[in-house]
Amino acid sequence: MKVKFIINPVAGSGKGRRTWETVQKMLDGEGYPYAYAFSRYPREAVTLARQAAAAGYGVVAAVGGDGTANEVANGLMGSGAALAIVPAGTGCDYIRSLPIPPDPLGAARLVYGGQRLNVDVGLVNNRYFLGVAGLGLDAEVCRRVNENLSYLWGRTAYIVGMVATLATFRPFWVTIELDEDRLETEVTLVAVANAKYFGGGMLIAPQADPRSGYFTVCIVEGLSKLETLRVFPRIFTGSHTKHPSFRVYRSRRVCIRGPGTGAIQAEGELVGRLPLEAEILPAALPVLVAGGRGKLP
Numbered sequence: 001m002k003v004k005f006i007i008n009p010v011a012g013s014g015k016g017r018r019t020w021e022t023v024q025k026m027l028d029g030e031g032y033p034y035a036y037a038f039s040r041y042p043r044e045a046v047t048l049a050r051q052a053a054a055a056g057y058g059v060v061a062a063v064g065g066d067g068t069a070n071e072v073a074n075g076l077m078g079s080g081a082a083l084a085i086v087p088a089g090t091g092c093d094y095i096r097s098l099p100i101p102p103d104p105l106g107a108a109r110l111v112y113g114g115q116r117l118n119v120d121v122g123l124v125n126n127r128y129f130l131g132v133a134g135l136g137l138d139a140e141v142c143r144r145v146n147e148n149l150s151y152l153w154g155r156t157a158y159i160v161g162m163v164a165t166l167a168t169f170r171p172f173w174v175t176i177e178l179d180e181d182r183l184e185t186e187v188t189l190v191a192v193a194n195a196k197y198f199g200g201g202m203l204i205a206p207q208a209d210p211r212s213g214y215f216t217v218c219i220v221e222g223l224s225k226l227e228t229l230r231v232f233p234r235i236f237t238g239s240h241t242k243h244p245s246f247r248v249y250r251s252r253r254v255c256i257r258g259p260g261t262g263a264i265q266a267e268g269e270l271v272g273r274l275p276l277e278a279e280i281l282p283a284a285l286p287v288l289v290a291g292g293r294g295k296l297p
Contacts, residue, residue: 001059003084003111004052005036006045006072008064011089016064019088023063023108032112039068049075057081059288061111063104065089066131070267073285074128077121082286084111091268093202094131097195097210099290114288119210121284122194122266125277129266130285132198132205135256135276136172136189136220137228139265140165141199159200162232171222174258174274178217178251186222188245192254192278193218198268203238207248213282214250221245254278 009017020036027034035057039045045062049072052060061084062072069085076083085095086107098117101107124133141161176183176190191198193205193216208216223231223245234240241248255277262274 002055002057003032003034003059003061004057005034005061005063005086005111006048006052006068007036007038008045008062008068008089009038011064011068016068016088019086019104020063023086023104026105026108039071043071045071046075049073049081050079051075053079053081059084059111061086061108063088066091066094066267067269069094070129070131070269073121073130077128077285080286082116082288084114084288086111091198091200093197093200094195094267096197096201097131097208098287100287101290110288110290115291116286117211117289118283119285119287120194120213121281122192122215123279123281124192124266125264125272127266127271128281129194129271130210131195131267132191132193133264133266133271133276133278134189134191134198135174135258135262135264135274136187137162137165137169138189138191138199138204139263139270140169142265142268143263143270166225166228172259172262174256174262176217176219177253177255178249179253180251181249183219185219188220188223188228189218190220190256191218192276194280199235202235204235205248206238206241211283212250213280214252215254215278215280217249217251217254219247219249221247252280 007020059082062069063086122129171186171188191204193208196208205216257275264272
């Protein structure tokens with residue numbers, strides 16, 4: 001099986017390059033065959049992954065954060081090649097919902113000895129995503145982190161971004177259409193989740209399962225700034241789901257309409273503005289995971 005690594009060297013403020021140097025030393029020392037390429041600008045990893053699959057690479061490994069894994073997945077869709085993930089970025093949330101180790105060396109060894117697990121993939125506004133897409137406070141936080149807080153990473157970046165964003169953020173009214181429901185409500189955020197975590201370890205959707213064939217749609221209705229600050233710490237344990245403003249639905253498709261200025265994020269990257277159109281693609285992508293018959297965390 002031919003293997004190619006695609007590395008985002010600037011992921012995690014340079015962590016991507018440093019991680020690759022460590023992984024490459026292990027690969028060479030243990031005699032693993034591989035090819036590799038660096039992505040140099042946004043979305044280039046999509047092209048690199050597509051070219052790798054067309055060249056006969058059966059496994060393409062993303063070395064970076066959720067954004068890098070997202071781009072590689074976008075390039076592999078429909079090719080039959082499997083995605084592997086070596087975590088090395090600002091946020092590495094997607095692997096928390098799968099049996100993939102957070103240790104980069106352990107994850108790199110899965111590239112050669114892991115099992116193929118077919119997972120669901122989301123499609124939002126004609127872009128594929130693996131973990132969580134959404135709008136509202138979380139999308140505005142992503143925008144601020146990407147534009148102004150790139151020197152921070154992980155949970156710290158999102159906490160600082162949230163506090164800074166909250167100063168000017170206002171809940172807004174949206175119309176949400178699901179498989180069996182239609183809602184009109186004021187929201188602080190809406191997360192369309194194919195996986196459990198986002199934002200550097202926030203357990204936004206404890207019920208989400210990337211093999212269920214459904215999105216878990218998490219709606220936080222309009223909250224005051226004070227109440228948002230009070231509830232926010234609960235998101236790291238999932239206990240925010242007990243708050244009366246939290247609502248959750250299962251749906252194969254989601255359509256959200258609202259103010260045209262409302263940003264949409266997917267895997268921490270801005271992917272457009274409202275309206276949001278999303279659908280789930282069941283078992284659409286093979287991902288390499290640890291053994292145990294693909295048992296999920």
